[in-house]
Amino acid sequence: MTMLAGPFTEKGTLFGKGSLPVVERNLAFLEERHKLISHNIANVHTRFFKAKDLPEEDFLRLLNKSMDARDHKHVRVFEMIHNSKVYGDWDGGDGFLTEDTAGEVLRHSDNNVDIDKEMTKLARNGLMYQTMSSLAKKNYDLLRSTIRETA
Template sequence: MHIFTNGNKLLQKVADLRLQQQNLISSNIANVNNPNYRHKTLDFENQLRAAYQATKSPLTVTDPDHFNNSEYSDVKGALETELKPRVIHGQDAVDLDKEMTEMARNSLQFSAIMTLIQKDFSGKAKYLEEFSK
């Protein structure tokens, strides 16, 4: 039995990217009063979706070691810097309300991913307990 399945690897990669996104949001909020700072975000959802679709195979895999179809390590996300022309000199380059909303959304998604990972491992622990009897 392999502990790290394709689902585990996907969840781990999503959690890692969500953490990176949270750090960027925190940086945006910290620089809300810096007029030269530009909003940054990490776009990874499309890359992750494409990587997940690439792992789907019409072939039946009888052993996880037969095909290495779970490479999510290539998904890094694309750092995007939003450049908006400002009408009024000194206007904040970062929309605080938008950043706080995005932080809450990202936090909820990260929490959900961590719950899934925890439940997956607790299920495997129960299986190992029963198997060891």
């Protein structure tokens, strides 16, 4: 397993409230997953290479738990719950642990990269990233509009 760090922090800031921290966590996860999928595709012909992935289901389950925990707090600041796959790193962001894709058929080059699966994952990941980016932009546009109205 490899540790990958995520760039976002929110504890104790204006941006720790509302939907923006959730969107940012999704963007961080999708960015790291994009890097891994691209790495898998780049190594499709590398002997003995084993494809890696980030466990999307684990991340989403943890994100839902974190949102539920925030909803039950008196001060509703979002803090990501961590487990063995998603952990807190030194700068307050999240890190992710990669997993080898197990049970895959090895190719003649003793690698298990299925280019069709990886390209499908890459396309899906890209669409999800675009969606989350649009949501983040709408959040910032709303904040900008609110600041202009009060100034």
